[in-house]
Amino acid sequence: MSSSSIEAHIALIGNPNSGKTTLFNALTGQNQKVGNYAGATVSRKSGQFFTPHGHQFEVIDLPGCYSLSPNSPDEEVTRDFLLGDQEGETPPDLILCVLDATQLERHLQLLLQVIDLGYSVVVALNKIDSAEAQGLRIDPTSLSEDFAVPFVPLSALNERGIVQLKQALRFPFPSAPGRLWKGPAELEESIELSTKVAEEEGLPKPEAHGIQRIACPEDADTEAEQFIVKTRTEFIQRAVEAGLQRPDGSAQDFTDKIDAHALHPIKGWFLFSGIMFAVFWTIFEFASIPMDWIDGAFGSLGEWVTSKMNEGDFQSLIVDGVIAGVGGVLIFLPQIVLLFLFISLLESSGYMARAAYLMDRVMSRVGLSGKSFLPLLSGYACAIPGVMATRTISNAKERLTTILILPWTSCSARLPVYVMLIPFLVTGSLSQTAIMFGIYAVGTITALLAAKFLKPRLGATEPPQFLLELPPYQKPQWRHVFHQVRERAFSFVKKAGTLILGISILLWFLGTYPKSDSDDPVVQQENSAMGRAGKLIEPIVSPLGWDARMGTAMLTSFAAREVFVSSLAVSYSADSDEPESVRETVTNAKRPDGSPLFTPLVALSLLAFFIYALQCLPTTAVVKRETGSWKWALGQLGGMTAFAYLAALAVYQIGKLIGYS
Amino acid sequence: MSNLALHLERDSALTLSQASTGCDFQIRAVDGPACRQLRDIGFCEQMRVRKLTNGRNMLCTVCGTRLALSKDLADQIQVIPA
Known part of the structure; x- marks a missing residue:
């Protein structure tokens, strides 16, 4: 053996x-x-x-x-x-x-x-x-x-x-005990008959099919089913009488005491909002320290490489393509780590189910139940596990609605883009946190309104039902929490080292070749393949206040949203001679007339686009798998992109009208 | 059980949503479109249940487990005081 x-x-x-x-x-x-x-x-x-x-x-x-x-x-x-x-x-x-x-x-x-x-x-x-x-x-x-x-x-x-x-688990295994209860002769006969039918149909495990068809028939609540449920419950009660003794259950335990506050109709909401705000504030406040280190490290690396290498295309590829592109995305690692840490902690401690209980009141207004809250909250980390988690929703229409709106809960891949854009709107960590909170709120509220709009149109009529187990609070399982965070961080770094590295190099080539005779970097960039592609889509994106390079960066971000940041870093770095961090590069970017490119209004228009666009092909693939049809997956992709475009258009045009720049 | 006793018992049966909070009950019957789902999560006939809160979604414990359920589901569970 x-x-x-x-x-x-x-x-x-x-x-x-x-x-x-x-x-x-x-x-x-x-x-x-x-x-x-x-x-x-x-x-x-x-x-x-x-x-x-x-x-x-x-x-x-x-x-x-x-x-x-x-x-x-x-x-x-x-x-x-x-x-x-x-x-x-x-x-x-x-x-x-x-x-x-x-x-x-x-x-x-x-x-x-x-x-x-x-x-x-x-x-x-x-x-x-x-x-x-x-x-x-x-x-x-x-x-x-x-x-x-x-x-x-x-x-x-x-x-x-x-x-x-x-x-x-001794091998060979003991034989199966077989059914422990017996029904009246009539029931036994019908079980036997149903087993025979399953056998004739050539099904695997006919005896299992036989009992399953009687105990759990297609048309629910038959007399046989009721009898079997009752018999099983009585069997269990006899067994636990001898095998289990519960203490007098009147004492309030630890979980009861916390729940008295956490599920309270008023205090519970204060606690919930407090927890959510603390999560986002921490992500902003504490993550900025390691982010500055990473930013500085990549900046110095660029300078060091520039000083050690001869000037030329290869130096430019390494500094402007690889270092600027990968560094521009890796800087967001601390925030992603923190977001996943908090989500794992909420799950592991048992609070997540309480949040679902509280949110059921809100969700029912739009025809969903608290059960949709768990997938939607996972969506803040990443839409893919969120879409998978909708499998716990028993109502098929509610599940489909949840899947369709889920990408509007802002996933962590958008975080780099938000973090880069928010400083153009406000300064100061508290107001930046408030804006970030607002962005998440806007995405969430639109998602909920979309659910209200979609669900009746998908043919769902019955009101949602809510039935949820609230697990006892427990100390977080730190080992698993850290493992999960490590895994997420690792996959983010891996993505930066593979997909984003590849796209950065590709973008550098597209932004550098074909070469023009002019030494002027602006003319050179316009002559490149990317410059030409940008020119092509410029008429589409200029009503949004974007220039050709933002348009190109947006196109590349359909591979993965984070790529947007590195695309910007790569394409605007041609404007300056000094290697610098992404934020500096983008802040210094100018329009041909010399006015700054990233005005608050442009940043707002970009934000509107990123809140709503579904720029993630892996999500579309998972939605196809979970809904079983390309119709929903592609409809969602097209619908969300169109909505994002219109939102950005509305923001920019209305902003211009009221004189906000 | 005699007919009279059956009648008396029916009269004292309430739905879980009518039951008062903080009290212990025994489940008499689960009847309605969601009965299978309710039985599966633990609301089986004969089981003991304690109701904790009222409201749109009520809280109760069944054998030491805290469960939240909406009113229309609680309406499908008939209980008698334990």
């Missing part, structure tokens, strides 16, 4: 927020993203581990689900996987069912459903330390006897009990 071959497949299944991903990470040594709210895992992930007996297993982390009757697309993934209906997947050999020990009665429902499907099961009784701290007394032996499967108490977070769990 080769030790490198996988001997069996184990699927991790459990309620949302029961700690599946934490357990997955503890088992496999991986570092998947962990959140303290329902729906952190939206697609399956797999990893491998060895048991103490030397067996190698593959473990698959499935999205959390409350039951096998799916209410949302992510729950469907789990059900189809267990029934063997998921294309290209074989049903697992064993189910590792993760139960939250503090919420045992609720989570046992899922366990019973999995056992009914005819799988071998091992139960990971997670969060046992929290349960002990709450005064719960759990008897795993008694539960193991009642459910005929091993219960292993553990704490995935503190990696307690992981070895015992691995030991419990």
Whole structure:
């Protein structure tokens, strides 16, 4: 037997927020993203581990689900996987069912459903330390006897009990316990019949399909379904009578005390606004220190390279193309790190669900529910995980609406552009923070209004329903928070080193060749390929107050928004002889008549464009995948670009009319 | 159970949205278009529930878990005082 071959497949299944991903990470040594709210895992992930007996297993982390009757697309993934209906997947050999020990009665429902499907099961009784701290007394032996499967108490977070769990996963696996309850003869007959039908249809795991079709029929709430739910609940109640003792529940715990304020209709909103403002203020105030270092470092690097190299095209490529382009984007690393740090902290501490609860009142005004808030807030970091997180929204129309408006929540890729433009409007960190806050508010409000406009037009009539679990507050899992931030920062740096480097070099070539005979840099730039392209689109962008080079920079930013900043840095650096930072370069840029190019009004018009434009092809690709049609993805791209253009046009023209420059 | 007893029990049943806050209840029936979704998250017949707040979205705990649900969902849950 080769030790490198996988001997069996184990699927991790459990309620949302029961700690599946934490357990997955503890088992496999991986570092998947962990959140303290329902729906952190939206697609399956797999990893491998060895048991103490030397067996190698593959473990698959499935999205959390409350039951096998799916209410949302992510729950469907789990059900189809267990029934063997998921294309290209074989049903697992064993189910590792993760139960939250503090919420045992609720989570046992899922366990019973999995056992009914005819799988071998091992139960990971997670969060046992929290349960002990709450005064719960759990008897795993008694539960193991009642459910005929091993219960292993553990704490995935503190990696307690992981070895015992691995030991419990003995290979070959014990046989499946099979259904633990019996119905009246009539029900048993119909289950048998339904199994036979599934067998004749050639479905994988016919006995699982058989029971699933009766217990969870297409037309909800049949008599059989009601009977099965009741029987399962009674079974669980008998089992927990012997296996679980709860303390007298009258004492207010820590979470209750915080929630009394955090969910209060008035105090809660003050707290929410305070937290949000503090987040944005910190991003502005504290990030400026490391940003100045990075800016200075790239400036000195440029000077040093200039002094060490002979003047010529190659020097210009390195200084004006590579250093200016990559430096212009890397400077925003501190702010992106801080934004992701705060979002991870809010998720990890459990506050995110409270924010969703508060926001439900606002969201319902536009026909969405608080559940749409979680994806929308993730959208502030990046639209892609935001679009993926909409899978937890059970109503299909509400989900589509959320996906369509989501890119209007300002993602972190826009941050570099905002940060570069805001100083043209106001000075002083407090007023800059206020403007930044305003930008996010404008994007968000437009997104919500768009939802109000879109949802009824998509054919949605039913009012949104809100049903959300509020997890207990917990100390942030620093290890996971830092890992997530590190990963994001790393991918940003990688992007700067690959895509943005490539585009910077390309832009430099386009901005330098073909060469003209003139020594005048302005004539030279007009003669270059970029100058010519700029001239072509100038009639389109000049009503927005932009010059040809801004137009070209905007075109390049459709590859990725951050590229806009480096494009500007590269194309305006030809104007000056001295290597300097992006802000200086752009501030010094002049129109042909000598007036400064970046006036507050032009900056405002650019801001309006960037708030609304969907300049991110990866988002369009993900929207296509999630909605299953190019119609929505391309319609969104076209619609948002057109809206952005009109917004920038309105800002510039109205601004000019009222005499703001 | 005799008919009379059944009647008496029905009379004392309330929906979760009518129930008063701070009290413990037992779920008698879950009935309505969202009943499956409600059962899945833990509002099963026989389960004990404590209502914490009233309002458009109410808060309650079921077996130690805090859940928020909208009024139209709470209307579909019938409870009796525990």
